[in-house]
Amino acid sequence: MIPDQTIRLATWNLRFDSMPDSITVSETLASLPGPLEGPKSFSNVAGEQPWSTRRVKVAQQLISKGVIIAVFQEALKRQVDDMLELLQINGQPWDYVGVGRDDGITVGEFSPIFFNTSQVQLVQFDTFWLSPTPFVPGSKFPGAGSVRICTASHLNVTTPGSSETIGFVLLNTHLDDQSEDQRQLGASLILARARYEAVKQGGPVIVTGDFNSTADGADDSGAYRIITGVKSPVPISPDFASRYAVPDGSEPDFHMVDIRGSTKALNVSGNFATFTDFIAPENSSSLTDRIDFVFGGSNGGWSSESYEVPSALSDDGILASDHRATFATLISS
Numbered sequence: 001m002i003p004d005q006t007i008r009l010a011t012w013n014l015r016f017d018s019m020p021d022s023i024t025v026s027e028t029l030a031s032l033p034g035p036l037e038g039p040k041s042f043s044n045v046a047g048e049q050p051w052s053t054r055r056v057k058v059a060q061q062l063i064s065k066g067v068i069i070a071v072f073q074e075a076l077k078r079q080v081d082d083m084l085e086l087l088q089i090n091g092q093p094w095d096y097v098g099v100g101r102d103d104g105i106t107v108g109e110f111s112p113i114f115f116n117t118s119q120v121q122l123v124q125f126d127t128f129w130l131s132p133t134p135f136v137p138g139s140k141f142p143g144a145g146s147v148r149i150c151t152a153s154h155l156n157v158t159t160p161g162s163s164e165t166i167g168f169v170l171l172n173t174h175l176d177d178q179s180e181d182q183r184q185l186g187a188s189l190i191l192a193r194a195r196y197e198a199v200k201q202g203g204p205v206i207v208t209g210d211f212n213s214t215a216d217g218a219d220d221s222g223a224y225r226i227i228t229g230v231k232s233p234v235p236i237s238p239d240f241a242s243r244y245a246v247p248d249g250s251e252p253d254f255h256m257v258d259i260r261g262s263t264k265a266l267n268v269s270g271n272f273a274t275f276t277d278f279i280a281p282e283n284s285s286s287l288t289d290r291i292d293f294v295f296g297g298s299n300g301g302w303s304s305e306s307y308e309v310p311s312a313l314s315d316d317g318i319l320a321s322d323h324r325a326t327f328a329t330l331i332s333s
Contacts, residue, residue, distance in 0.1 A: 005157045005166045006305070007330045009069040010062055011208040011292055013174070013275075013323035014083075015048070016074040016109060023052040025085050032056065043317025048278040051079060057320035059086035061310065065327050068116040068157070073174035073210045075110045076100075083114065093117040097125040098172075101149040104137030111151045111172045111209065123154035123167065128193070130175070130186035134240045141185060145178035150190055150209075154201070157332060166204075166332045168301070169197040173209035175223055181234075183213050183223035188233035189240060191226060195254040196244035198299040204332050205297035207256050210323065212291050215258070227295060229255025256295035259328055263304040270309040270324075277322045294328045305329040 033039070062070050072083070077100060087094040095117050102108030104127065115122065130148040131139040140147045150173040156165040171190055176182040194205045213223035225231035260268060274292035296302045306329040312320040 004331050004333045005159050007069060007157055007168075007332055008065070008067045008327070009071070009206075009208070009294070009330070010065065010067045010325050010327045011071045011073075011172070011294060012058065012325040013073040013210045013292060013321060014058060014075050014079055015054075015321045015323065017051040017076050017079055018048070019050040020078070021050055021052050023050075025055070025082055028052055028056055029089075039316035042315050045279060045313065045319060046317035048322070049318055051082070053318060054320050055079070055082050055086065057312075057314060057318060059083065061320065061325060062087065063090070067327065068119045069155075069170070070114040071112065071170070071172040071208045072114070073109070073111055073172075075112055076108075077106050077110070080110050080112055087114065095122070097122060097153055098151050099127050099149075101129075101147045102138050108147060109174070111149055111174050113151055113153050113170060113172050115155065119158055119160065121156045121158070121165070123156060125151065125153040127151055128189065128240070130173070130182065130189055132185075132237060134189060134237050141176065141179060141182040143179050144176045144182040146176060148174060148176055148182060148186055150186070150193070152193060167201060168204040168206060168332055169194070169201055170206045170208065173207070173211075175209070175211045175213060177212045180220060180222055183211065183220075184226055184234050185236065187211070187213075187223035187226040188236050191233055191256065192236060192241060193244050194256060194297055195251055196246055198254055198297045199246040199250045204301035205299065206302070206330070207295040208293065210292050214289060214291060224293075227256045228258060229253065229298070251299055253298065255298050257298055259294045259296050259304045259330070260307050262296065263307040267306040268308070269306070271311065272309065274309055274324050274326060275322065276312065276319070276324060278319055292323055292326050294326060296330070301333060303331045303333075305331055
């Protein structure tokens with residue numbers, strides 16, 4: 001009998017590198033205070049800081065939480081390279097998959113999937129565009145603010161000390177911040193692909209990302225409602241539908257399940273909102289946007305052990321991002 005496997009993962013919108021500089025990771029690490037030194041001053045929120053300042057905060061939180069998979073949104077190539085360097089710095093064998101959304105290679109934001117290769121092995125990955133032409137690199141939905149993509153991966157996870165593996169599918173995305181129509185199309189494409197993978201692979205299917213969609217907003221919840229099966233999908237590309245068609249009657253009611261809601265209340269910790277911007281007081285008193293999610297396929301093969309949305313703010317007033325990370329511990333069987 002194959003033992004259950006534990007998957008500790010995080011999804012985090014990093015906020016793109018809007019203040020680029022030439023400071024290296026090594027230079028940032030060399031400037032860090034000692035572990036017993038406090039900040040030079042305690043501050044509430046210092047506003048947005050350069051990526052070269054924020055990146056160590058991201059890595060520290062991921063390392064401290066012991067994740068074996070970390071997925072990101074808004075990561076430019078420099079940020080992807082920096083995160084790989086930082087995650088590998090303690091001798092851990094990390095790798096990633098993903099492409100720049102503008103050209104399908106390195107230009108534009110990535111929605112990358114990082115994984116610790118000592119426990120997670122890549123089988124294959126691909127990218128599709130959340131547009132009327134999903135197989136055309138750089139294609140954009142009319143009226144959307146940006147080009148949008150989904151990174152799809154087939155992964156195997158192994159518990160240390162065991163030679164047995166369990167395969168699962170992970171799809172990571174970032175839906176549009178301006179177009180509700182794009183968000184609904186994107187969710188419909190991802191749901192179709194997730195259903196196909198559930199039928200073809202027969203194992204767990206996980207969807208992560210920044211949906212820019214709340215669960216119950218009056219005018220921005222369409223994508224969430226589609227992915228969770230509450231609302232019917234919108235029409236998608238015939239080519240995409242054909243490539244990822246499933247036999248009639250296969251998983252007819254398939255949908256994605258919000259993993260936060262499938263976790264025991266005692267095991268859900270931290271905050272509710274995932275988007276905070278770079279403003280004081282970095283809490284949800286005026287910002288109640290939970291737009292970053294971890295979903296599990298209704299075909300099963302997974303259970304949720306814990307779910308956490310910690311603060312992105314440290315005592316020195318630096319926010320690691322304008323989003324908080326979302327951590328989930330899943331048991332795959």
